[in-house]
Amino acid sequence: xxxxxxxxxxxxxxxxxxxxxxxxxxxxxxxxxxxxxxxxxxxxxxxxxxxxxxxxxxxxxxxxxxxxxxxxxxxxxxxxxxxxxxxxxxxxxxxxxxxxxxxxxxxxxxxxxxxxx
Amino acid sequence: xxxxxxxxxxxxxxxxxxxxxxxxxxxxxxxxxxxxxxxxxxxxxxxxxxxxxxxxxxxxxxxxxxxxxxxxxxxxxxxxxxxxxxxxxxxxxxxxxxxxxxxxxxxxxxxx
Numbered sequence: 264x265x266x267x268x269x270x271x272x273x274x275x276x277x278x279x280x281x282x283x284x285x286x287x288x289x290x291x292x293x294x295x296x297x298x299x300x301x302x303x304x305x306x307x308x309x310x311x312x313x314x315x316x317x318x319x320x321x322x323x324x325x326x327x328x329x330x331x332x333x334x335x336x337x338x339x340x341x342x343x344x345x346x347x348x349x350x351x352x353x354x355x356x357x358x359x360x361x362x363x364x365x366x367x368x369x370x371x372x373x374x375x376x377x378x379x380x
Numbered sequence: 381x382x383x384x385x386x387x388x389x390x391x392x393x394x395x396x397x398x399x400x401x402x403x404x405x406x407x408x409x410x411x412x413x414x415x416x417x418x419x420x421x422x423x424x425x426x427x428x429x430x431x432x433x434x435x436x437x438x439x440x441x442x443x444x445x446x447x448x449x450x451x452x453x454x455x456x457x458x459x460x461x462x463x464x465x466x467x468x469x470x471x472x473x474x475x476x477x478x479x480x481x482x483x484x485x486x487x488x489x490x491x492x
Contacts, residue, residue, distance in 0.1 A: 269423075297479060305484070306469060306482045306483060306484045306485050307424070307469070307482045309479060309481065312478065312479055354421070356423045358424075368414060368426040368429060369426070371416075371423030371425070372423050373422055373423050374421065374422060374423045376421070
């Protein structure tokens with residue numbers, strides 16, 4: 264099956280700093296990637312849809328100036344958490360849709376655990 | 381607004397029994413429904429997709445049903461094993477089909 268990687272797998276940073284998370288589709292091209300956030304014992308909440316070559320589409324309530332998304336190529340999307348605060352601590356997961364697949368399913372990365380001190 | 385509910389937050393069953401998880405949705409008619417498995421600290425893994433014109437789909441020990449009248453999907457794991465312990469998420473596409481929305485998940489525990 265298609266593979267999606269994320270880097271880093273975990274990061275600890277000080278409050279006020281910015282953190283960049285990378286999401287790569289390793290064996291297929293993804294014109295669309297998705298960024299989710301998951302708090303403990305809760306489900307995945309979609310933050311934004313990342314479109315290659317165009318601006319990301321953010322879900323209601325997600326600050327686009329705080330969560331910067333760049334989808335510079337067909338295999339790479341990045342999420343930058345700017346001026347991170349402790350309340351931004353969460354599990355961030357990206358996914359990519361393989362439109363060439365039989366089921367139009369999304370393939371998820373392993374996630375990035377962000378802890379803001 | 382579109383809503384997805386997985387009725388059981390947690391389900392504990394004996395090894396060898398059949399686990400049945402429920403997913404209900406309201407206020408729309410999805411073209412398909414998906415089930416994912418998520419282990420702690422990991423991203424979800426796709427398991428099965430069932431389309432609106434399919435009543436049932438099977439994959440090894442997994443079986444999914446889709447009742448568009450009841451607006452409900454059932455997810456069954458037969459001959460359950462401790463390795464099946466995980467959180468199972470149902471997911472449906474939005475009306476525009478541009479993205480999928482996840483249910484809250486059911487944490488399944490299989491005891492030996």
